[in-house]
Amino acid sequence: MKTSKAEFDATCNLFINSVNNYFRHLTEIDSELNVPYLKQSEGLMLKDYTGMIGISGNRKGFVYISANRDMYEDLIKIFIGIDDPSDEDILDMAGEISNVVAGNVRANLGANFMISVPVVFKGMPSQLKIPDDVSIYVVPIMWNNHEAFVVIGLQ
Amino acid sequence: MRLLIVDDSSIMRRIIEKNLKDYDIQIIGMAPDGQTALQLVKEHMPDVITLDITMPGMDGLACLDEIMAVHPKAKVMIITALSDKLTGLRALDKGARGFLYKPVNAVDLAKAFDRLLKRNENKQGRV
Numbered sequence: 264m265k266t267s268k269a270e271f272d273a274t275c276n277l278f279i280n281s282v283n284n285y286f287r288h289l290t291e292i293d294s295e296l297n298v299p300y301l302k303q304s305e306g307l308m309l310k311d312y313t314g315m316i317g318i319s320g321n322r323k324g325f326v327y328i329s330a331n332r333d334m335y336e337d338l339i340k341i342f343i344g345i346d347d348p349s350d351e352d353i354l355d356m357a358g359e360i361s362n363v364v365a366g367n368v369r370a371n372l373g374a375n376f377m378i379s380v381p382v383v384f385k386g387m388p389s390q391l392k393i394p395d396d397v398s399i400y401v402v403p404i405m406w407n408n409h410e411a412f413v414v415i416g417l418q
Numbered sequence: 419m420r421l422l423i424v425d426d427s428s429i430m431r432r433i434i435e436k437n438l439k440d441y442d443i444q445i446i447g448m449a450p451d452g453q454t455a456l457q458l459v460k461e462h463m464p465d466v467i468t469l470d471i472t473m474p475g476m477d478g479l480a481c482l483d484e485i486m487a488v489h490p491k492a493k494v495m496i497i498t499a500l501s502d503k504l505t506g507l508r509a510l511d512k513g514a515r516g517f518l519y520k521p522v523n524a525v526d527l528a529k530a531f532d533r534l535l536k537r538n539e540n541k542q543g544r545v
Contacts, residue, residue: 289521343432352429358428362472363520366499370519374504380426382473 270322274372275400275415278326281367282413286406287361290341297403308412309387310399312353314361315381317323321372324397324417327359330355334409394418396410419535420462423448424455424481427472428499430520432517434468434497441531452476456484463489466534469504469514471498472541479508494504497522 279296302308313334313336315327335356339348348356358381365378384391393399397416402409421443425431431448432512438445446462449455451473467485472477485492495516496509498525506517516534518526 285521291452337470339429342429343436355428359429362427366472366520367501369500369502369505372502374500374502376502378472378500380472 268315271398271400271417273403274322274361274368275416277368277371278364278413278415279402281311281364282328282402283402285363285365290338290405290407293349294404294406297405299400299402302399307387307391307393308414310410310412312357312385313383314359315382315384315391316355316361316365317382318365318376318417319379320377322417323377324415325393326361326365326413326415328357328413329366330357330411331410334406334411337407342388349384354385357381358383419443419466420446420464420466421488422446422455422458422462422464422467424450424473424478425453426473427452427470429499430470433522433526437527438531452478452481452484455481456488457501459485459492460488463492465491465493466494467494468497469494471496471500471509478513479505482509493534495530504539 283294310329311331313327314327315325318324321393333354335353337350339345339352339356362381369376397418399414399416402413404413419503423431423434423445434446446464447458449458449542469478469482474478482494485494495518496514497518498522499520501519516530518530
């Protein structure tokens, strides 16, 4: 069943709140929201490293968070004190942020809002298919002077 | 106390390890999935287990069932991003002794472990 515009907007707001909470709670540095927009054209809004979560159950679609390496490096430095994380660590960090942001939305949407384990990738994946029937909402954020994209796609 | 950390995120496993280093806890292993966790439980019978839910293969709730079958005295603390009430209640019903929603910081972990280990907040070793 296709998500109504009101449901879509409400769900997007839950994701935005979840992202804000993630950064504030773990880093005590707020993220700043830039102007969100509906994505009309083809192609993905991607930075260097991305963690993506598939959504099923009472909503269908995906959410991903994409940022450059330096943002993940700053987070890893804060969390575990490593200065030179490996690519594997960066991808793991990307996956964990997307997992937490998506999982926290279940506080409002309940257990029928089902999420996958994270899919992580560097750069542009060669075999990523985005369904045609999703509305895509792009939320640019700034955290600690790093820009990231939170991208929400819902049927 | 001997601890097993189970989470598919390597960063998360290390966050838990780092923030519990001041406790009188021996970390006997870390597992990225339920199957590996179950093997380590059978081998080491840890006193305390931190257990993620969303993991590839066997998820945390299925793993919890298996752990309780082989080691019912284990104190299992669920640490998960799945922050709906039903998941928490299901985990407690299956035998988990504690439940913590990600994102977790050092204070969250300390409070949760103090409760789990029935420690006084002012006791030495609090992180």
